[in-house]
Amino acid sequence: MQTYYDTLEIRPAAEREAALFAALPRQIAHAQQHSPAMAEILAGVDAAAITSREALATLPVTRKYELLERQKALRAQNAFGGFSAIGYGPDMGRVFASPGPIYEPEGKARDYWRMGRALHAAGFRSGELVHNCFSYHFTPAGSMMENGAHARGCTVFPGGIGQTEQQVQVMQELKPAGYIGTPSFLKIILEKAAEMGVPLPSVSKAMVSGEACPPSLRDWFAEHGVQTFQCYATADLGLIAYETRAREGLVLDEHVIVEIVRPGTGDPVPEGEVGELVVTTLNPDYPLIRFGTGDLSAVLPGQCPTGRTNARIKGWMGRADQTTKVRGMFVHPAQVAEVVRRFPQVGKARLVVSGAMANDQMTLRVECAEPDESLQQAVASTVRELTKLRADVAFCAPGALPNDGKVIEDARSYD
Template identity: 65%
Template sequence: MSEFYDALETRDPGAREAALMAALPQVVARAQAHSSAAAELLAGVQPQDVGSRAALAQLPVLRKSELLQRQRERRHGDPFGGFAAIGWNGLPRPGGARRVFQSPGPLYEPEGTAPDWWRMARALFAAGFRSGDLVHNSFSYHLTPAGSIMETGAHALGCAVFPGGVGNTELQLQAMAELQPHGYVGTPSFLKILLERAAEQGTALPQLSKALVSGEACPPSLQAWFAARGVQAFQCYATADLGLIAYETAARQGLVVDEGVIVEIVQPGGSEPVAEGEIGEVVVTTLNPDYPLIRFGTGDLSAVLPGACPSGRSNVRLRGWLGRADQATKVRGMFVHPGQLAQVAQRHPGLGRLRLVVSGEPAAEKLLLRAEVTESQAQALELAQLLAASVREVTKLRAEVELCTPGSLPNDGKLIEDSRRYD
């Protein structure tokens, strides 16, 4: 039995990169032709010129707040805000949609007719699911796409699915006892509830040996708790906008990026890629022709792990979820957010990491901008004054400036540190 879902997972990294970059101009061209929102955002961009990561990095980052705003503005004419290339009768792009979902916001997401449209089969396979297995699916089938994301992936593998959905713990446990599923998909917290309840009731689940969990953190301690009860639990990283982004393997060393997306790690709130190993915001370009999101900012923080995955899969690995990029903080009645610090950095090329420290008491806060600079920059007496002026111009707030040596600030993706006293 193969250890890999397909040959794409083990191809030479250079060959993968070449294939992704060859596909990128086609993705841009289709987005411009079939997505009115993308046509606006990418006006003047020549698709044939976007064939490298450097060229991709010149395109704007689309963040969820902008996607939501565009959907709201066009709600009655196009619930997808002009981003989808599929729809139904009465929409700008009729046809091609199998389902439509609503996520908090509300945001609307389409699902097309292609098998495994969300590309989840790869993550399920890495978690040990195989054709003929029965999968107990405890993700929601109501409004949001999580249940469908997992079900379509399981069907693509040839698995049968019990659509448990959320809640109804006793009924779900009864179904598990009587159907004896081979695997579980859902949140790790609900799996823990089910296993604890089964132990309390003396209910045996001897067939349940694997799980693919998402939606919440599943630290090694919880994975060990599951393993002690006979269940090997693996994590995957997916969103309602993009489908699968990355997944865990038996190596348990980070999350391997899916073959159908291009992932960048950029400055939180900004658009420039950070150095490999630095923590930043996960930005994804999907190759999905039905919903061609280009440089979509997930708002999640992560970093690229060095080296290859011990599992034999050759794609890039992410460290996992490391927090949220949106660190917006209210200071003296004004919101300060990472995007503003990115603007400050753009005004002063060559800076290292930045961190704005908010201290003091509410309504009487002090701001300190800590900035990594080279020795030659530190010798420029006016640099601190220039940085202080930039902070005031961008945020409308005064800040002291501390120049730091390169590498002295933590590599944790945090641009705004709230150290205020609330007692």
């Protein structure tokens, strides 16, 4: 059994980094020429100069809500808000709609979303039948996985969602080697099969995504004869990271550049610190540069025990967009980040909103090695200037705040 999808997975880390940042200037130049939205966002950027992570970090982050806002504003002229580098016709096979709605193009490249790599790591091989229970309408998940399965040489049954008894019947008769879909629906299918007295011994593996699959649920599947593997992908970016048999985080895909930044900013955080996943894709059809996913994660130290040399992330750890309404006003992570930026003495900060409804209180907890009263007053004044709201300022020692990516914590009572 071939361990790796290709040799890219085991190349030296320095070789990978050099290859990615040799390709990046070309991708940025391509985006500037063929994606009107990216051309506007990257106006004045010298693509040839963006050859390192430090240079990449100087470019603006485009977050998902900004993509949606641009699409809505330009809907009459361009359904994709100017982000797509291809248009209707022979270069675009399908268009999908995610909640928002956000419209996403599907290009004609083989395994357009690069899901084959994740399926290979999960044990899917050529000549097998795959039962795909992701939706095939509106959203692209079903197509994403089907394209990846075809790239692995698999045959696909498009099960879609719902119709649980029929799903069990088809699995019993067609005997697929594996399942693709959400973990919750796989559990429903296995429970329904047990209720019907129908064994499904052929289903020995699963690629699950779209929702959390905690270790307790993974163990439940194993007890029922199914080894499950997770992947992290989005309709905008395709595959970002995937689980291996080592079960130690998710290995990054070979065709994306991933940064972890402090929520509300574009500033990369140190390795191991939780922050927002920002992804740059090398997909020429949809060339998103520094695209903020809105999801929290962190980079794990070292390499995967399977021998794959790319970096690993912990997986999904929550949402980065922690915008909170306080006394009728929205407070954004970017405002907290701006407070920190103005005071070099300050490390990290966390805005805690407490109290009962209609009696909100804000406390900015600030890491600082040498706090004093004048700094406390200055920070409080800056919070009021930026948010139009009063806040207490409480100092704590460097490293005292939790490493969970939270910039705003809503601790209010809603009873």
